[in-house]
Amino acid sequence: MASIAVTTARPKRRAKRDWRGWGFVGPFMIVFLGVLVAPVVYAIVLTLFRQQLVGGSGFVGLSNYVTLFQDSKFWESLFRVTLFLLVQVPIMLVLSLVAALALDSLRLHGSGFFRIAIFLPYAVPGVVAALIWGFIYGNQFGLTGSLNKFIGFDLFQPFSSEWILASIGNIVTWEFMGYNMLIFYAALKVVPTELYEAAEIDGAGQFRIISGIKIPALRGSIVIATIFSIIGSFQLFNEPNLLKNLAPNVISSYFTPNMYAYNLSFAGQQFNYSATVAIVMGIITAVIAYIVQLRGSRQEVR
Amino acid sequence: MSAATSVPAGPTDAPVRRKPRRLNYVQSSTNPKKRQRKSIVLTIVMAVFVIYSIIPLLWLIINATKSQDDLFSSFGLWFGKDFNLFQNIYETLTYRDGIFVQWFGNTLMYVVVGAGGATLLATLAGYGMAKFNFPGRKAVFAVVLGAVAIPGTALAVPTFLMFSQLGLTNTPWAVILPSLISPFGLYLVWTYAVDAVPTEVLEAARMDGASEFRTFFTISLRLLMPGIVTVLLFAVVATWNNYFLPLIMLSEPTWYPLTVGLSQWSAQASGVAAQPIYNLVITGALLTIVPIVVAFLFLQRFWQSGLSAGSVKA
Numbered sequence: 127m128a129s130i131a132v133t134t135a136r137p138k139r140r141a142k143r144d145w146r147g148w149g150f151v152g153p154f155m156i157v158f159l160g161v162l163v164a165p166v167v168y169a170i171v172l173t174l175f176r177q178q179l180v181g182g183s184g185f186v187g188l189s190n191y192v193t194l195f196q197d198s199k200f201w202e203s204l205f206r207v208t209l210f211l212l213v214q215v216p217i218m219l220v221l222s223l224v225a226a227l228a229l230d231s232l233r234l235h236g237s238g239f240f241r242i243a244i245f246l247p248y249a250v251p252g253v254v255a256a257l258i259w260g261f262i263y264g265n266q267f268g269l270t271g272s273l274n275k276f277i278g279f280d281l282f283q284p285f286s287s288e289w290i291l292a293s294i295g296n297i298v299t300w301e302f303m304g305y306n307m308l309i310f311y312a313a314l315k316v317v318p319t320e321l322y323e324a325a326e327i328d329g330a331g332q333f334r335i336i337s338g339i340k341i342p343a344l345r346g347s348i349v350i351a352t353i354f355s356i357i358g359s360f361q362l363f364n365e366p367n368l369l370k371n372l373a374p375n376v377i378s379s380y381f382t383p384n385m386y387a388y389n390l391s392f393a394g395q396q397f398n399y400s401a402t403v404a405i406v407m408g409i410i411t412a413v414i415a416y417i418v419q420l421r422g423s424r425q426e427v428r
Numbered sequence: 429m430s431a432a433t434s435v436p437a438g439p440t441d442a443p444v445r446r447k448p449r450r451l452n453y454v455q456s457s458t459n460p461k462k463r464q465r466k467s468i469v470l471t472i473v474m475a476v477f478v479i480y481s482i483i484p485l486l487w488l489i490i491n492a493t494k495s496q497d498d499l500f501s502s503f504g505l506w507f508g509k510d511f512n513l514f515q516n517i518y519e520t521l522t523y524r525d526g527i528f529v530q531w532f533g534n535t536l537m538y539v540v541v542g543a544g545g546a547t548l549l550a551t552l553a554g555y556g557m558a559k560f561n562f563p564g565r566k567a568v569f570a571v572v573l574g575a576v577a578i579p580g581t582a583l584a585v586p587t588f589l590m591f592s593q594l595g596l597t598n599t600p601w602a603v604i605l606p607s608l609i610s611p612f613g614l615y616l617v618w619t620y621a622v623d624a625v626p627t628e629v630l631e632a633a634r635m636d637g638a639s640e641f642r643t644f645f646t647i648s649l650r651l652l653m654p655g656i657v658t659v660l661l662f663a664v665v666a667t668w669n670n671y672f673l674p675l676i677m678l679s680e681p682t683w684y685p686l687t688v689g690l691s692q693w694s695a696q697a698s699g700v701a702a703q704p705i706y707n708l709v710i711t712g713a714l715l716t717i718v719p720i721v722v723a724f725l726f727l728q729r730f731w732q733s734g735l736s737a738g739s740v741k742a
Contacts, residue, residue, distance in 0.1 A: 146640050147560025151568055154553035154614065161587065161606045162575050169586030221477075228474050233467035242728065243478045246485065249724045251669035253687040254713045257694055258484045261710070267491070267499045304481060364671055368691055371698045387585050392676065397589055404585045 172401040211359035214295035226310035245304035256368040285373035349422030531689040542607035543663035554617025602677035613659040620655030
């Protein structure tokens with residue numbers, strides 16, 4: 127009876143029900159549930175258990191989370207990637223922005239060449255980028271040895287504990303600067319020319335146009351680039367994990383949260399605890415990405 | 429790295445109206461002379477950017493031509509005594525019964541099946557989202573958008589743990605299955621299909637009695653092609669460069685892709701029981717990036733339009 131009432135109440139919506147779309151969306155969603163949703167659910171379940179010395183794993187509630195929040199290794203790694211992100215992301219995005227504005231100014235000789243040349247590192251796999259820079263940093267047949275000889279003293283020591291974070295930041299900047307540049311450049315191309323013309327008639331100089339029109343037009347892209355750079359920083363793994371071979375005493379097994387989760391699983395067999403690290407990092411990242419997006423769009427409204 | 433594939437804020441339900449694209453700055457300008465003036469200073473600044481971007485690649489090319497001895501005895505950015513490139517390539521390809529060739533083949537397989545499958549699924553789903561109003565559509569949108577916010581960190585280890593329960597680790601499926609999902613690809617096809625496939629054309633085909641799938645394969649697919657190529661290209665890059673996932677999933681070197689294999693060689697060259705195979709690591713790295721760089725250079729038109737399609741929405 128209830129169902130009849132519903133049908134009579136909203137006859138139009140019923141008539142429009144059209145399931146054909148599922149024929150197209152269905153396959154994606156099935157795989158999506160299998161390889162994305164299921165692992166997350168499974169991981170959350172794992173975090174509630176712990177491997178006991180005797181008799182398999184037992185339910186421990188939120189105890190793994192409590193342990194994690196008292197784990198100085200975890201905090202140290204989290205602090206490290208936060209420091210990394212606070213320094214590296216602004217530098218990279220400002221460089222990308224300068225390059226994009228230069229491309230957009232149409233005052234360049236051969237801008238097509240610049241665009242493709244600066245973007246090229248993005249096509250290089252992160253592993254290969256880390257390998258190349260690792261060699262370049264090296265004293266044996268890299269460039270820092272030659273550079274230090276040129277200066278006269280050992281200024282650059284990329285693998286020392288003071289320099290290592292900067293060394294990794296340089297690799298990441300090298301990889302993604304051109305990519306972000308293209309994102310900004312594509313957004314700039316969409317701004318209608320009339321805006322610049324009107325501004326010029328009003329007597330605005332180039333810098334006024336940049337700060338008054340171009341930067342505001344880029345706000346959406348900047349928010350997105352920031353979010354993805356934050357996610358990238360929190361996930362940092364490839365570069366430190368490869369440089370670890372070259373600087374084994376400086377890069378610990380818990381250098382970044384991701385390396386910590388990896389080493390807990392594969393060197394320590396602590397799967398439940400490793401899943402806890404992964405889930406907590408996922409939540410932290412999602413929350414920060416959400417806050418950045420919220421702030422970004424709020425300023426847009428103002 | 430998944431940070432590489434940009435996913436803009438998410439499509440809205442309304443059709444995307446694009447602002448007029450600035451085709452030619454000079455043409456529409458009131459003062460063309462002033463516009464065209466080139467700036468030497470800016471060009472020099474950009475040249476510095478280019479040098480920074482290119483030097484590591486130059487270093488790689490130059491050092492791939494050196495023998496093991498020359499690597500240690502010659503300046504990093506200039507050639508050594510002997511030109512050893514072909515000897516190095518030969519050694520790379522034949523080292524340990526040609527394991528490098530096998531890794532290359534594995535990478536190709538992961539790319540063809542993984543990136544190809546990801547493109548197919550994303551195309552079908554993006555088209556379905558753009559052109560059909562079905563029950564649960566909003567839920568699909570919300571779930572996919574939510575998944576984008578979950579970083580790979582949270583996923584890789586749990587996926588490994590689940591796959592090992594299912595006995596899938598150390599098989600190609602462990603690498604292929606997770607790379608079949610591309611929320612970015614779905615988003616791109618979705619925004620593209622809204623404009624590219626006119627609803628009137630679909631209505632006409634339905635009137636003629638064509639089934640939805642027939643209409644899709646005979647009419648819509650062709651109209652979607654530029655968007656599909658963009659999605660494919662980015663999926664290819666993502667799978668070609670994939671490192672973390674195969675690293676944790678595979679323990680058998682015969683299934684390694686190039687990235688994992690190379691990193692293992694590198695560890696072997698600089699680890700505790702070091703073997704001097706630096707020239708192989710360097711040449712192998714060069715061989716790994718050549719196909720992908722060539723693909724990027726030749727398909728510029730597509731990825732550049734793909735990136736702008738993404739940013740229009742931002």
